[in-house]
Amino acid sequence: MRRLGTGIGWRPEIADAVERMPGVEWVEVVAENICPGHLPEPLLRLRERGVTVIPHGVSLGLGGADRPDQDRLTALAERAEALGAPLVTEHIAFVRAGGALTASPHLEAGHLLPVPRTRDALDVLCENVRIAQEALPVPLALENIAALFSWPGEELTEGQFLAELVERTGVRLLIDVANLHTNHVNRGEDPAEALAALPLDALAYVHVAGGVERDGVWHDSHAHPVPRPVLDILTGLAARVTPPGVLLERDDDFPAPAALERELETIRGAVSRGSSLAGPLPAAPPAPAGATTPAPCAGPPSPAALTTTCAVGAAVADGTAAEVTAGAGAGAVDVLAAAGARQRLGVGQAAVLSALVAGTPVPEGFDRVRLGVQARALTAKRAGVVAKVAPELPVILGEGYREAFLAYARVRPMTGGYRRDALDFAGHLLKVGRPADARARRELRRWWLDRSGPAPRPRGLAARARVLLRRG
Known part of the structure; x- marks a missing residue:
């Protein structure tokens, strides 16, 4: 390197x-x-x-x-x-x-x-x-x-x-x-x-x-x-x-x-x-009793060098053989994850993430306190990043921004990127008639309309009139 x-x-x-x-x-x-x-x-x-x-x-x-x-x-x-x-x-x-x-x-x-x-x-x-x-x-x-x-x-x-x-x-x-x-x-x-x-x-x-x-x-x-x-x-x-x-x-x-x-x-x-202080490196600690080590594969392997031996070493403990694409051409990814590994991993990750952001029960075996800490950290991170990608929102909402966003995030899991999250948050507030201040609500509505369409809205009466004429 x-x-x-x-x-x-x-x-x-x-x-x-x-x-x-x-x-x-x-x-x-x-x-x-x-x-x-x-x-x-x-x-x-x-x-x-x-x-x-x-x-x-x-x-x-x-x-x-x-x-x-x-x-x-x-x-x-x-x-x-x-x-x-x-x-x-x-x-x-x-x-x-x-x-x-x-x-x-x-x-x-x-x-x-x-x-x-x-x-x-x-x-x-x-x-x-x-x-x-x-x-x-x-x-x-x-x-x-x-x-x-x-x-x-x-x-x-x-x-x-x-x-x-x-x-x-x-x-x-x-x-x-x-x-x-x-x-x-x-x-x-x-x-x-x-x-x-x-x-x-x-x-x-x-x-x-x-x-x-x-x-x-x-x-x-x-x-x-x-x-x-x-x-x-x-x-x-x-x-x-x-x-x-x-x-x-x-x-x-x-x-x-x-x-x-x-x-x-x-x-x-x-x-x-x-x-x-540098000196001879100590040997790595031995693997724990019962641990299995996959057959070695020199890396980074070329597509031609990836072999069934490597794939067998990647087999999961239940004995399901890893899939191998035989004779794959250049640019192909030859060694695939074991059958069922993706689904098993996906089920576990979905259960954890749902508990963190959607309030579903904590999966068995997890520390409830620590997952609670993680959930709060994710919500705080989300509020902070939205404030950075949409800095107008804290200005419009003032000191009420953080409290309003945290309340929204507790019941609305994030399903897209942070910019989408900012738009969804503003739309949610407008649907429930917030903020209470009419001027701030009008400003929030203008902000949301400018960004929720495929292009910013035209400014000024003349520009809006031209748009209406084209539509007519």
Whole structure:
């Protein structure tokens, strides 16, 4: 993997500051927040200076039960090409569930949710990754995510899950050390054990971010300074391998540029300390008793190299053989998930997401308290993102925006994107005669009408008259 150095997540709110920051060698941009034909000027200027820009996707949902959406894959590929990126990154997560696979309503989480570390989930993820790899023009790296809850009946540790994913697909890893800390606090998982099990030769780069602890639960907020435990994990990682790149993520409550520069310097220091401690790597811990290991497949495999041996290793515990497309041509994805794995995974994910966003009963074996924490976090995230994509709504509704949106979200699950959610929220308020203030209600109605049609409404009486004449 090429050296990237020290970087920072590019956000519009800090675009000017990032452009002036000394020592920023690369940036990462949320892929869904840019348009290939209309890249922001500050981002273009960074590229002209030779700063590497990597698109970071958040909506593919490669850990979901459905195969990746081709339109989303095409959009991610277009952004990689527009930015001249050396790779693209995404997450090991599911972000939606339901639909035809489970004959249940389609639901969107609006955020990243953890996949169960089971054989079924791993088989499905491996196939989804191979589909994505075939569609993308550059290598793909996947990020471990932070989790507020655990799945019952997990069969693999995080390190084992990631190691087998790399072995079977050749995908690269984006290791988020803040997420390792989050899972240590919330799930009792040892970051050192996870690092020891990882194939660090597959490391693409590292994420570092801050968070906050509330009531014994760590929230990966990306809105707080990086704490010492996260820096210590980064040092431990750097003692094992020299990270090709390390990136600071900050998404909200942005401090002064000088504070961000100090954090970047602190991150460099943590990496330097780890490098000074580097020595022979200890062996990875042995697999737990009874664990099965699939037959190895060198990665990333070419279509011709994928064999029945690999597929047999991907068989699920119930003995159902994995499907193999014999003699598939170039560009085909040869190894498919085991029969029934997608449906089993889909049923479980739909039940969890429905409990989180639609108020259905918590599935058996889950921690009700933790799912409640996750549900509230999703609702708060949803309110915050809608306020960003439709900033007029908090202005029109004033201090009542958040309370009104949270009440709406508790009874209206998200079924589309955030812009659709903003429109649905405004339409819901208008249907129930809110806001109470007549002037605000008229302003909200104008906002909704301007955006709910195929094109903005014409402004002024003359323009509206011309439209009416054309219709006549």
